[in-house]
Amino acid sequence: MRPTDNRVLRDRLAAAYALGTLEGRSRRRFEQWLDDDSELRDMVNSWHRHFSAIAELPRPIAAPARVWRNIEKRLGLNKNAPSWAFRKIKAISVWGGFALGLGAIAVTLVLSFTLPRQEQRIDRIAALNDEKAQTAFIVSADSRQRRLRVNVAGSISVPGNRTLQLWAINASGTPRSLGLLSNDQVTSLALDTEDIGKDAVLLAVSLEPQGGSPDPSGPTGPILYTGKWVTL
16 A cells, blocks of 8 residues: 555654664565655655754763762752662763753654654653663653653663662652553553652662562662653
């Protein structure tokens, strides 16, 4: 079937082709359509320009230690910190906010052609990165439906006797569990409005025993991934 009548489908295919995620037989068939469809070629060129603009943005740089200390002080993250020390998380850095904003732009572009229009109710997004700034999870929030959606975006390896737990941390460093992450590519969780409000300074994923942290006040295992909400 040629995507001649469905403009939404045409746009999604053009975006996937430009992004490089349309592969194999589907890509070859799409290239045949491009030969005699000038409007489809224009769509592809438009998406190429979008992605090229993102690729040309600056690469991350490491912030000096003094910058991190000043940010910690301003946010109050070094006051009465618990033993698992969220104050040491480096996700809140000068580059961190910019990188997460850039990641949200890219994710929003992808979501725009992977979700039906009527399902696009996402109003916040967060990219959760490891200590090497590699994205492992994309968390999206639908405040109207009060749902969180956690998509695996990288290579995740969890020991059989362990599980990953998602947390929201407020400005005082107090964590609130958002739930356990399943072994599936996507985990859906209930959303409380305080988990996406102005006081939700940070999101974090910790490695915990099966069933989650035995301590209701916070993680007992190492913090593996962190990120911040970006409002769309």
